[in-house]
Amino acid sequence: MEHEHKQHLLTPNQMAMADKAAVAAGVPAMDLMAAAGKAVADAVLARWSRCSVLVLCGPGNNGGDGFVVATLLHSAGWPVRLAFLGSMEQLSPEAAHFFHAWQGDVEGYSVDVLEQTDLVIDALFGAGLTRSLAGKARDMLDEIIARDIPVCAVDVPSGLDGATGAAFGVVAPAELTVTFFRKKPGHLLFPGRALCGELVVADIGIPAAVLEALDIQAWENSPELWYRDYPWPRLDGHKFHRGHALVYGGENMTGASRLTARGAMRIGAGLVTLAAPIKAWAVYATALTGVMVAKLEQSQEAEDFEELLLDPRYNAIAVGPGAGLVGFERIRTRKIVLAALVTGRATVLDADALSAFSGDPQTLLDAIVGPCVMTPHEGEFARIFPEMNKSPEMNKNHRDDKLTRARLAAKQSGAVVVLKGADTVIASPDGRAVINSNAPADLATGGSGDVLTGFIVGLLSQGTSQGMSPFNAAAAGVWLHGEVANTFGAGLIAEDLPDHLPKVLSAFKTRLFTFKK
Ligand SMILES: NC(=O)C1=CN([C@@H]2O[C@H](COP(=O)(O)OP(=O)(O)OC[C@H]3O[C@@H](n4cnc5c(N)ncnc54)[C@H](OP(=O)(O)O)[C@@H]3O)[C@@H](O)[C@H]2O)[C@H](O)CC1
Numbered sequence: 001m002e003h004e005h006k007q008h009l010l011t012p013n014q015m016a017m018a019d020k021a022a023v024a025a026g027v028p029a030m031d032l033m034a035a036a037g038k039a040v041a042d043a044v045l046a047r048w049s050r051c052s053v054l055v056l057c058g059p060g061n062n063g064g065d066g067f068v069v070a071t072l073l074h075s076a077g078w079p080v081r082l083a084f085l086g087s088m089e090q091l092s093p094e095a096a097h098f099f100h101a102w103q104g105d106v107e108g109y110s111v112d113v114l115e116q117t118d119l120v121i122d123a124l125f126g127a128g129l130t131r132s133l134a135g136k137a138r139d140m141l142d143e144i145i146a147r148d149i150p151v152c153a154v155d156v157p158s159g160l161d162g163a164t165g166a167a168f169g170v171v172a173p174a175e176l177t178v179t180f181f182r183k184k185p186g187h188l189l190f191p192g193r194a195l196c197g198e199l200v201v202a203d204i205g206i207p208a209a210v211l212e213a214l215d216i217q218a219w220e221n222s223p224e225l226w227y228r229d230y231p232w233p234r235l236d237g238h239k240f241h242r243g244h245a246l247v248y249g250g251e252n253m254t255g256a257s258r259l260t261a262r263g264a265m266r267i268g269a270g271l272v273t274l275a276a277p278i279k280a281w282a283v284y285a286t287a288l289t290g291v292m293v294a295k296l297e298q299s300q301e302a303e304d305f306e307e308l309l310l311d312p313r314y315n316a317i318a319v320g321p322g323a324g325l326v327g328f329e330r331i332r333t334r335k336i337v338l339a340a341l342v343t344g345r346a347t348v349l350d351a352d353a354l355s356a357f358s359g360d361p362q363t364l365l366d367a368i369v370g371p372c373v374m375t376p377h378e379g380e381f382a383r384i385f386p387e388m389n390k391s392p393e394m395n396k397n398h399r400d401d402k403l404t405r406a407r408l409a410a411k412q413s414g415a416v417v418v419l420k421g422a423d424t425v426i427a428s429p430d431g432r433a434v435i436n437s438n439a440p441a442d443l444a445t446g447g448s449g450d451v452l453t454g455f456i457v458g459l460l461s462q463g464t465s466q467g468m469s470p471f472n473a474a475a476a477g478v479w480l481h482g483e484v485a486n487t488f489g490a491g492l493i494a495e496d497l498p499d500h501l502p503k504v505l506s507a508f509k510t511r512l513f514t515f516k517k
């Protein structure tokens with residue numbers, strides 16, 4: 001399991017390098033293509049009953065895979081037709097070999113060929129796509145969409161950028177995509193994740209060892225990445241070892257920070273204190289058992305918060321949920337955030353803690369001096385990194401994708417950036433990134449972000465010195481957050497998330513011992 005590293009995500013360029021490394025290691029390109037085509041044919045035979053298949057082959061090795069698929073489905077007794085968009089001369093040696101191995105006709109490449117077709121094998125373009133599809137390639141995909149013909153895509157649906165999940169123009173959505181060796185970011189980032197349909201990753205004989213030579217910077221989120229650092233309660237673990245999380249509670253939206261405090265408790269913070277303006281103190285004090293509530297005196301809340309922070313035992317701080325943005329609250333929220341950041345202690349900034357700096361984000365970014373995790377959704381992200389979506393550099397080469405934006409924001413801010421969504425990206429200032437893929441749609445309920453903030457600050461409060469770095473704490477928090485929602489299922493509301501975590505943790509713990517083997 002160790003060096004399997006199933007979570008690695010390779011860019012199309014890294015995929016090509018893996019390909020070359022495999023050939024250099026003695027795996028003939030011919031065998032790679034044969035194995036790729038076989039993996040696609042096997043996946044089709046396993047999912048569809050015999051039907052009339054049209055294989056669309058493009059000019060490169062994606063097309064080469066298609067030739068292999070056509071021959072294998074034909075020899076399985078399926079009615080197979082093949083149309084080729086390219087020229088013999090342009091084919092690589094291995095693609096040319098499998099082109100000649102195809103015994104059937106090569107039909108003219110026009111939309112008429114779609115007549116009587118039950119299933120299309122999309123082997124037009126894969127990792128080599130460099131620009132939007134146009135002309136006949138595009139017309140064919142438009143027609144496939146119009147006729148709603150099921151598609152099995154080879155490597156990626158044609159038109160999809162494997163690096164970003166962005167569509168270069170038209171993409172025919174696939175029921176099934178078969179990719180090779182490892183996933184690409186584009187298989188996990190929307191719209192790519194949706195356009196791929198069910199994803200199968202086939203081992204085609206590329207040795208896992210080639211990964212060492214690649215400078216992998218992206219992974220699919222999984223406990224495999226961070227379970228070694230997970231702060232399991234130690235037998236001698238006095239609660240003070242487990243750290244003390246300090247959560248700032250707002251005046252009106254008291255529910256938000258209560259969810260955060262509960263999330264921090266449930267994930268194992270030794271102690272949690274919620275600091276709230278005295279006006280809201282009674283609400284918190286009655287609602288929260290087990291969480292201590294500190295009073296912040298009227299109109300000097302920020303000073304009192306600073307005073308609290310003089311106690312070094314508060315080793316992780318969360319600000320944002322329900323902090324308040326209306327009128328004077330905005331000024332107070334900014335002061336509270338700056339008071340937290342100046343301590344240099346692990347700080348999680350979410351929601352209002354971010355929006356309070358829209359208009360002058362640099363004040364916030366300049367104040368980040370210690371371990372910090374930001375958890376913006378797209379709207380909050382745009383307020384803190386307004387230039388991110390408009391810079392010519394970003395849009396010139398389709399770099400306005402989520403992975404690039406989160407990475408640039410992390411680099412620029414020095415914080416770990418959790419750019420939330422159905423495909424949450426966790427990016428570290430050093431360029432590493434994790435794409436989360438287990439979150440169900442139900443998670444988009446009000447308050448679920450407040451709980452995530454609690455999970456992350458709760459993890460950070462437990463042994464930051466020993467090893468749950470902000471990057472790992474964010475990845476673990478996001479994964480557990482998704483896992484709880486998955487196990488809970490329909491009808492989930494935010495309040496269920498903290499209380500359902502223990503069940504997931506114990507299941508995760510037993511599973512861990514299988515990891516450790
Ligand atoms: N690494 C592996 O695991 C294996 C991958 N295989 C398959 O190989 C493809 C990648 O093959 P490649 O030849 O590099 O590229 P494509 O087949 O995806 O593209 C072919 C050429 O198409 C041209 N191109 C690019 N964009 C367009 C466009 N919009 N319109 C027209 N033509 C386009 C481009 O050539 P240009 O010179 O025109 O730019 C491409 O070179 C991978 O996806 C796998 O399916 C191996 O078969 C097995 C091992």
Ligand SMILES: [K+]
Pocket residue numbers: 062122123124125126153154155156157158
């Ligand atoms: K394809």
